[in-house]
Amino acid sequence: MRNPQDIRDVLEAAAQGAKPVKFKEWGLCAVSPFWKDLPHCDIFSALTPDILHQLHKGVFKDHVVNWSTACVSGGEVEVDRRFRMMPRHASLRHFKKGISLVTQWTGTEFKNMEKVFLGALAGSAEKDVILAVRAVLDFIYYAHFEIHSDDSLDMLEASWRDFHHYKHVFVRLNIRSEFNIPKVHSMQHYMSSIRNLGAADGYSMEGPERLHINFAKVAYGFSNKRSTYIKQMAVWLERQEAAHHHDAYIFWTIQEACSPEDTSFNLDR
Template identity: 35%
Template sequence: MPGWSKIESACDDKHPSLCVLDALSTADQGYRTYSRACKDAGIKPIIRPYWADLPFVNIFQSIVPDLLHQMYQGVIKHLISWLTKAFRHDELDTRCRRIPPNHNIRLFLKGITKLQRVTGKEHSQMCRFLLGLVIGLPLPDGMSPARLLRAVRAMLDFLYLAQYPAHTTETPELLQDALRRFHANKSVFVDLGIRLNFKLPKLHSLEHYILSIVLFSTTDNYDTQ
């Protein structure tokens, strides 16, 4: 099953499930026609998927959020790499070594910019000091860091709100606001020459967190971690 974002981008004028079903209906018109229709819909040319005739199933809603792979090993991993490119490597690592010992934050005494095979747990530990790590650092050419700080804070807000063990009617609105603030300020990474676009499937997946929480409750019910 391909990613939701790929299917949505191919089905701008209709719901993704209808777009996919239309492509599947061409299976009897020859493999070439079927293969082309599936490619246009953003799916693999599989004959008769098991869910096609299930009347009460929206297969796309079964692709639920995964904090470990989508957030910690996805968006947060990207965010840390963007910050590493925005600021000097040595300055970030030096700031890591300056964090005073405490009982709640792991110290990365060798810094974070040269780590390899970083685990989700380590990304989680970095998030605890990530915003403080970049506050006060100057950007190249005298660019104001305000948008960058807003984007980092918004993504961290979204991350921690998505992990709430209980939700009210207000928390989905807070999630939506955090995502809105990130998208409103993410252009700073384009202006810095770090990104050309934000066509990242794991970033797009955040758009579906709110609906999944409303339908299936808190994300700890379906997080692979």
């Protein structure tokens, strides 16, 4: 975890015309941080993991899936064939066209692919590739726990270490030259974040992104879908909010008007 004072020192040196090595090494930008004058503020400890974008979409889909596919003889064609040949099961999604043609991925689809991805790779990639992928999947499943113990956190860290132990197979196969990837780096902070702030499942973006359906997709459906659709969506949302507040007020007045002893008015009727 970086030290806020170290960041301030490097930024101040850069602002005065110096060219500190850490400025480029840490990927800093020449802006004044909003948190520099906030007392007792450690901005880095306030950044929580995001399972959806860091693990499901980032580490797994954008990186591990691509690296693993490159390790398979036949590449995407073979991986798609293996997904199409997967036996059907009520609790599993069947990717009848494979995975390479899917353009709009959701959190649910990421999870469905993770359930069978290791089986799809079995027998088509080197053992170390399989072990690296398994370590990432283990890490994702442990990170999803709603309740943790010392044992579960130890297993989470063991999965992280296993991935770093086997990841060099991708370098040996000339698929990667290095692993300086922010989302891969973020994995090492999950253990400390969970100990300090609670289960990562509680601050994943999976929950808030569900609101896209109510506040974006549904609102867009009530617009004319032309150039002024954004303004129409805003008006629709304002009216929905006003109706909600009015409904809550009416419900409150009814409750106030009815005494606990008054049984003549039944809200459930």
